[in-house]
Amino acid sequence: MKSVHINDIKSNLNSINLIDIRESIEFLSLPKLAQATHIPMSELLQAPEDFLNKEISYYLICRSGARTFRVTEYLEHLGYDVINVEGGMLEYYSK
Template sequence: MNEQVKEITPQELLEKLEAKEPVQVIDVREVDEWNAGHIKQAKLIPLGFLPHRVDELDKNIPVVMVCRSGARSHRATEYLSEMGYDVANMVGGMLAWPGEKEES
């Protein structure tokens, strides 16, 4: 595991969102997974599209990467970290998300 990857627990992210702290939540799952339930404040950028859509992210606002279990988002966190983003991986992914889920 890459020691450079920062991690955040689902509970910590939930608390940041409830406190309205500035944070970009990026969900790197596929569309069908997203439609089945996602974090309301999240933005969908499937992992394969991330290199093409990285300019949609604000380097001045911390980023939290989310997927189903934490593996894809870990790779995305490594990628953005190497590009100089303040980014953390939500451990456990949506399987561990304690908050409400929005369906599309």
């Protein structure tokens, strides 16, 4: 599984396909990144083909990186090019 730490991609956020998989209530009530597309984890897992193209790379972010670890593993198994963003939003806003 491919992973990258949030600190390693901070300067590239405008040039990557970043997906925030936090559920809607969490996404709406906590800080977010303007560069990220919001697709709740439950919706993404239910129908990944509605949101993702197997020819495009996507970076997945959540609060801490734990959920994206599991989702990245699953989507990779289905043939999607996904990268887990370690550290998540907690790390991004901690500095």
